[in-house]
Structures are given as C-alpha cells and as structure tokens.
Amino acid sequence: MTKRFSFDLKATDGKARTGVINTPRGEVRTPAFMPVGTAATVKAMMPESVRATGADILLGNTYHLMLRPTAERIDRLGGLHKFMNWERPILTDSGGFQVMSLAGLRKLTEKGVTFKSHIDGSKHELTPERSIEIQRLLGSDIVMCFDECPALPADRERIAESMRLSMRWAERSREAFGDRPGHALFGIMQGGLEQDLREESAEALRKIGFEGYAVGGLAVGEGQEAMFGCLDYAPDFLPVDKPRYLMGVGKPDDIVGAVARGIDMMDCVLPSRSGRTGQAFTRHGVVNIKNARHADDPRPLDENCSCPACSNYSRAYLHHVFRSNEMISGMLLTWHNLHYFQEIMQGMRDAIAAGTFEAWQAEFHAQRAQGDI
Numbered sequence: 416m417t418k419r420f421s422f423d424l425k426a427t428d429g430k431a432r433t434g435v436i437n438t439p440r441g442e443v444r445t446p447a448f449m450p451v452g453t454a455a456t457v458k459a460m461m462p463e464s465v466r467a468t469g470a471d472i473l474l475g476n477t478y479h480l481m482l483r484p485t486a487e488r489i490d491r492l493g494g495l496h497k498f499m500n501w502e503r504p505i506l507t508d509s510g511g512f513q514v515m516s517l518a519g520l521r522k523l524t525e526k527g528v529t530f531k532s533h534i535d536g537s538k539h540e541l542t543p544e545r546s547i548e549i550q551r552l553l554g555s556d557i558v559m560c561f562d563e564c565p566a567l568p569a570d571r572e573r574i575a576e577s578m579r580l581s582m583r584w585a586e587r588s589r590e591a592f593g594d595r596p597g598h599a600l601f602g603i604m605q606g607g608l609e610q611d612l613r614e615e616s617a618e619a620l621r622k623i624g625f626e627g628y629a630v631g632g633l634a635v636g637e638g639q640e641a642m643f644g645c646l647d648y649a650p651d652f653l654p655v656d657k658p659r660y661l662m663g664v665g666k667p668d669d670i671v672g673a674v675a676r677g678i679d680m681m682d683c684v685l686p687s688r689s690g691r692t693g694q695a696f697t698r699h700g701v702v703n704i705k706n707a708r709h710a711d712d713p714r715p716l717d718e719n720c721s722c723p724a725c726s727n728y729s730r731a732y733l734h735h736v737f738r739s740n741e742m743i744s745g746m747l748l749t750w751h752n753l754h755y756f757q758e759i760m761q762g763m764r765d766a767i768a769a770g771t772f773e774a775w776q777a778e779f780h781a782q783r784a785q786g787d788i
C-alpha cells in the first residue's frame with residue numbers, strides 16, 4: 416500500500432460539496448452512497464452487479480463478521496476484499512452499534528462491551544483495541560472508531576456521559592490503529608440532539624485528529640425533522656477538508672437533505688432490505704410491487720430507469736415472482752433500488768459541480784408523488 420489516503424474537494428454549492436476520496440484500492444466519488452454488505456455480501460447481488468449500479472465503496476459489519484466466519488479466518492484467506500471478490504474500497508463499522516441492537520446479554524463498562532452472539536449464544540468482548548484489530552484483520556480501507564450510540568429517548572445527562580465515553584474510546588481507537596499508510600480511521604461524533612454536546616464531541620475528535628469524521632447517533636428513530644435540525648449545525652463543527660459520513664441514512668429524501676447540509680458519505684440497508692420485500696424506490700415515489708394492482712401491468716417499474724429490472728421486465732412479472740417467492744424477485748428489485756440510489760448520488764454530484772443543486776433539489780421533490788404509485 417504505497418499510495419496515500421486523501422480527500423479532494425472539487426466544488427461546493429451552498430453547504431453541499433462534491434469531491435473524491437483517493438484510496439490505494441480506488442477512488443470514491445462524493446457525495447457517495449455505500450451499499451451494505453453485512454456478512455461479506457450485498458444480499459441478492461453479485462459484486463460485479465453492485466459495481467454496475469455505480470457503487471465505488473461498500474460497507475462491511477464488524478459485529479457479523481467477527482461472529483461468523485471470524486476475522487482471523489478471513490485474514491487467513493487473504494482479507495475481506497479477496498474473500499468477497501470486491502477489490503474496491505470497503506468501509507467497516509466498528510461493531511458497537513450492532514452489539515447494542517442485535518446481541519443478547521450485553522454488559523457495558525469503561526473497557527468495552529461483553530455480549531452473547533445472536534447466532535449461537537457464545538460469549539464475546541468488543542473493546543476499542545479489539546474492534547480496531549478485527550477491522551485490520553479484515554483489511555478494511557476505512558476503519559471506524561469503536562463508539563457507543565445511546566438508545567433514544569435518553570436524558571441529557573445520559574447522552575453527555577455516553578458521548579464522553581465514546582470520546583475516550585476514540586482516543587483508544589486512534590492509539591490502537593497505529594500507522595497504516597493508505598488506510599483511514601474515522602472518528603464518530605455523538606451528542607444526541609444537544610448542540611453544545613455535539614460541539615464538545617467535535618472538538619474532542621478534532622484534537623485527536625482523524626482522516627474523516629462521522630456523524631453518529633442519528634437515524635435512530637428521531638425522525639427527519641429532528642435529524643435535519645441537528646444536521647443544520649453538526650457538520651459545521653467538523654473540519655472542512657475531511658470527508659463527513661452520516662451513518663445509517665436513509666430514504667432518498669433523507670439523503671438529499673443530508674447532502675444539502677454538508678454530508679459527503681452515507682450508508683443504509685434500506686434499498687437492499689426493502690428490495691427483498693418488494694418495495695421499489697422510483698423517481699415518482701415508492702412502488703409496493705406485491706400489490707394486486709400490478710398483476711396485469713405491462714409497464715416497467717420506471718420508464719426512465721436503465722437498470723435490468725426496468726429494461727427487461729414488466730411490473731406484472733415482478734409482481735408474479737414476488738408473489739411466487741422466486742429468488743429472482745429480490746435480485747431484480749435490489750438491483751433496481753441500488754441503481755436508483757446511485758443515480759440520485761450521480762445527479763447530486765453533477766448538480767453541485769455545475770452550481771445547479773437548488774434546481775436539482777426542486778426537480779427531485781417535484782417528481783415525487785405522494786404515497787404509492
């Protein structure tokens with residue numbers, strides 16, 4: 416890994432930015448959407464198909480991979496890129512969030528978290544040091560600090576304590592990461608919806624120094640209005656010359672609103688998870704393809720979409736294969752949703768570069784009918 420990790424800001428339009436993250440495994444065009452590849456696969460997609468949708472980078476989950484097949488086994492087999500046949504950049508999260516939302520019998524202390532596997536009940540421990548080691552064994556290009564995301568609703572004192580624990584863990588994560596040219600460690604800002612705690616968290620992270628900064632603690636049920644309210648100030652507390660990553664977001668209009676407020680990268684299970692359940696995102700709104708009204712509809716999902724599902728199949732066919740629970744159903748709709756999410760990202764990158772982001776946003780919202788179509 417001789418080449419370095421760097422972020423080139425190309426243009427801004429209002430608070431929106433477009434640029435390129437340079438890594439030894441390839442470039443990531445921002446604003447970027449990362450498909451989620453939880454257990455070393457973007458579910459229902461071949462890696463080459465994920466690339467065909469326009470993705471430059473994937474997300475991998477430390478929690479899932481440490482339990483099965485374990486980070487040591489993936490390391491012995493040449494690392495996650497080789498293992499899952501995706502040679503472009505991979506960002507791995509640190510596992511803390513999944514432990515709190517998936518594992519059983521969790522015990523949280525200053526040291527870290529002990530928990531029981533949701534797969535077989537075996538006991539495990541995650542600490543900043545262990546999380547960073549797991550992400551190194553996986554060969555991750557962008558490593559996330561081990562943090563604690565407080566469950567909401569929580570009172571201000573709990574949010575402050577949790578944030579300060581995460582900042583101490585960020586220090587330990589930085590220490591454990593060591594010197595890995597071409598690789599990046601991102602800090603994660605916490606602080607709930609409290610502006611002063613968000614600023615305190617950002618200051619703590621800047622003092623430690625990271626190659627990128629995530630806004631954590633959002634998309635945990637607070638709703639779009641509260642999330643946007645926080646994003647109206649939180650990104651501005653972060654360094655302007657480093658990537659800003661909003662974790663776990665989101666629906667198309669969440670993504671557009673976040674980019675308009677200065678976010679550069681996002682990840683969400685929504686397009687892939689909902690693709691498997693028959694929910695299609697289109698420029699005119701959401702289509703629930705299992706609904707009986709699609710049974711005889713010869714039209715494509717979206718006339719303006721060039722993905723394989725829209726190019727080669729009718730709504731009637733998609734309806735049929737979902738109703739028959741055929742495997743191709745999840746494959747086609749996942750491909751469509753990921754293609755559409757990447758089309759939104761490309762549209763924003765072009766508009767920000769051209770200085771027409773306002774107009775692009777107006778068109779994006781005007782096209783979307785209310786409710787199902």
Ligand SMILES: O=c1[nH]cnc2cc3nc(NCc4cccs4)[nH]c3cc12
Nearest residue numbers: 508512562564631632633634635662663
């Ligand atoms: O503060 C965080 N720290 C580390 N990982 C996260 C992941 C996150 N994912 C969501 N929302 C999407 C969700 C996925 C599953 C349940 S909510 N919010 C998130 C916040 C954090």
